[in-house]
Amino acid sequence: MSLDLAEIKTRQQVMWSSGNYAKVAWFTTPLADLLCEAVEVRPGSNVLDVASGTGHVALAAARRFAHVTSSDYVPSLLEVGRARAVAELLELTFAEADAENLPFKDGSFDFVLSAIGAMFAPNQEKVASELTRVCRVGGRVGMINWTLTGFLADLFKTIASHVPPPEGLKGPMLWGDEERVRELFDGKVSDLSFTYGSLPQHFISPDHYVDFMLTNYGPTLKAFESLNPERRELFAADIAALATRHNRATDGSLTYDSNYVIVVATNR
Numbered sequence: 001m002s003l004d005l006a007e008i009k010t011r012q013q014v015m016w017s018s019g020n021y022a023k024v025a026w027f028t029t030p031l032a033d034l035l036c037e038a039v040e041v042r043p044g045s046n047v048l049d050v051a052s053g054t055g056h057v058a059l060a061a062a063r064r065f066a067h068v069t070s071s072d073y074v075p076s077l078l079e080v081g082r083a084r085a086v087a088e089l090l091e092l093t094f095a096e097a098d099a100e101n102l103p104f105k106d107g108s109f110d111f112v113l114s115a116i117g118a119m120f121a122p123n124q125e126k127v128a129s130e131l132t133r134v135c136r137v138g139g140r141v142g143m144i145n146w147t148l149t150g151f152l153a154d155l156f157k158t159i160a161s162h163v164p165p166p167e168g169l170k171g172p173m174l175w176g177d178e179e180r181v182r183e184l185f186d187g188k189v190s191d192l193s194f195t196y197g198s199l200p201q202h203f204i205s206p207d208h209y210v211d212f213m214l215t216n217y218g219p220t221l222k223a224f225e226s227l228n229p230e231r232r233e234l235f236a237a238d239i240a241a242l243a244t245r246h247n248r249a250t251d252g253s254l255t256y257d258s259n260y261v262i263v264v265a266t267n268r
Helices: 005-017 021-039 056-063 075-087 124-133 151-162 172-176 178-185 206-216 218-225 229-246
Strands: 046-049 067-072 093-096 109-115 135-146 189-203 254-267
Touching: 005 218, 021 056, 021 075, 021 109, 021 135, 021 189, 021 206, 021 254, 046 056, 056 067, 056 075, 056 109, 067 075, 075 093, 109 124, 124 135, 124 178, 135 172, 151 172, 151 218, 151 229, 151 254, 172 178, 172 254, 178 189, 178 254, 189 206, 206 218, 206 229, 206 254, 218 229, 229 254
Parallel strands: 046 067, 046 109, 067 093, 109 135
Antiparallel strands: 135 254, 189 254
16 A cells, blocks of 8 residues: 555644644754754855744854745744744744745755754655755755664654554654665765764653653654553653663763764755
8 A cells, every 4th residue: 555645744744733842842952053054054145944843943044144934834833933033133034834845946045954854754755856956056955864873763663663653654764864865865966974963862850751752742742642541651651761771861860862963965
């Protein structure tokens, strides 16, 4: 049976609209400046932030005096970005847009960026095509993606063990695999580079992490809601065990590292 990617995307949109992703997004704030620095966003340049969420990358680029468009297909997240821009007295354009079907002309932007966003769209080939299509020749495409290994990869494996994804759907962590990214951008870009790092995350305790994620993070919240009471307890226990296994704090709190890769390419 073939995948119904449109239906999967619809369910994903509901998922990302659930909980309170604005709170979860706090933890990826440092990645925005890393991405802007990696691609060398210049003052006066035209920048598109794809799957912008609450606008970390868009705001970071605007602080560099770029002309920025923040795009996402979840309107409530764009509203958070707008409020943040107003609070910082920054001028940005906000656009409701799907990473697989961007409503912009070919070659519209000098920089096309996405941090922990476009990687979650179900049609990976279409995303790669759209990111490069709207970038001008010689412009730069930049992404920060979670990798195939580490805490976040294990979290999504845990989710999948309780609520399996549709058969044949390529997982988002493949955007953290060099071979897969080269395959997706083959013939579209040059000077493709990969820089790896880790982002420390801090919570009061492993139990606090579980409560926080089941309340605020769409993928864990919707998975939890889909389970019966007995399976919910097992799901929560598995997430707590995962957090404990990765914990490097020694005072009862939780500190773990999220592994990421910065992907930078020159558009052909």
